[in-house]
Amino acid sequence: MFKLARITTVPISLEKLLNNQLLFMKDYYDVTAISSDKEHLEKIGQSQNIPVYAIEMTRKITLWKDLKALWKLYRYFKKEQPLIVHTHTPKAGTIGMIASKLAGVPHRLHTVAGLPLLEINGNKRKLLNLVEKVTYSCASKIYPNSFGLKNIIIQEGFCKPEKLKIIANGSTNGIDSQFFNPEAISEETVLDLKKSLRINPDDFVFVYVGRLTGDKGINELLTAFKKISSEFNHTKLLLVGFFEPELDPLHIDTESEIQNNKRIVFVPFQKDIRPYYAVSNVLVFPSYREGFPNAVMEAGAMGLPAIVTNINGCNEIIEDCKNGILIPAKDTDALFTAMKKIISDTALRNYLQQNARPMVVPRFEQIVLWKALLDEYQKLETHV
Secondary structure, eight states: OOEEEEEOSSHHIIIIITTTHHHHHTTTSEEEEEESOHHHHHHHHHHHTOOEEEOOOOSSOOHHHHHHHHHHHHHHHHHHOOSEEEEESHHHHHHHHHHHHHTTOSEEEEEEOOOGGGGOOHHHHHHHHHHHHHHHHHOSEEEESSHHHHHHHHHHTSSOGGGBOOOTTSOSSOBOTTTSOGGGSOHHHHHHHHHHHTOOTTOEEEEEEEEESGGGTHHHHHHHHHHHHHHOSSEEEEEEEEEOTTTSOOOHHHHHHHHHOTTEEEEEOOSOOHHHHHTOSEEEEOOSOOSSOHHHHHHHHTTOOEEEESSTTHHHHOOBTTTEEEEOTTOHHHHHHHHHHHHHOHHHHHHHHHHHHHHHHHHHBHHHHHHHHHHHHHHHTTOO
16 A cells, blocks of 8 residues: 655644544554644544654744754655655644655645635735745645635735646535534524523524634624624624634724624534534635635525625635625624625525525535545555
8 A cells, every 4th residue: 555644733723623534544554644743643643543653843933943843744754655645734734844845755646725814914924925935836736625726826826727637626624514504403402502502492592613813804804793793682602713813813892892792602612513504594704714624614504694804715615695604704894794794684594594504505515625635645666
């Protein structure tokens, strides 16, 4: 069996962004998962029954640690000689692509699932642009996970268009439509969860799932919801995720609103997110930038319409006024108007809801994407 190394900066990306994909690939390749946080990584290895290799990496720019990680990874590749190295997330991509190029790995693949640098300016942006170009130059193939992201990469001049390819219809891992299915969650589970979250039977629930950071539009969401809750009595905002105060802190008044507004329910990161979609009416996802957002796919598969920003990834899942509403990024007024409309216009909401699952499942079924990626790998076997 040929060797395949899959690398992410932190293990949660292996666990969530690539859930069960490595298990599928294990039937065809000798798969090793590489990431940081040895303890967490080893648990993932046990659950997926695959070997792991821990290398300390950080999501920040830490030159000395990055050089140490690069050297360790280079030595590992020289020893193991994988046929394919496939990286995800920015830091793992840079270190993994440089190390595999230096070690002479024949096929060096990098998936781009968003570009954090798009929200950065000045000298730091110039540095990050350079790093991105180095990453892509060391890769033999780049897989943007959305068509919009592919266009941005070409516009920014990060690499030649012929090096880019979208797998299937986009996304990094697709959606398991049997798992993300409203029928999989019992009415009893929904009622119990509503009770524990203090959601009343007549409450209209907006849900957000993901990182609670500035570039996810959380400041705008909280401002818009404050206005919504002053106009509509029976509304709740359910926030499921985690904060990143060191990387992208929220405004102080936003944090205060989350802590003090009784209509806002905060729940930390959940292993099984499905019941939280099941107690909600609409997903709100006002992100500034994306690759291909899993939350929008998951919510759609669970039968929820979505209010999302008109950015790449989001606008490849949501069609305006068909299975959701598209709004401009960073526009609090547009977000408020869309939230108000979806509460007030029952006919529109029912129409969007009726289309939500049928518009996601056929296009992004997980096994279709896995097979398309496997086909990519197998084509490479003839070019050793």
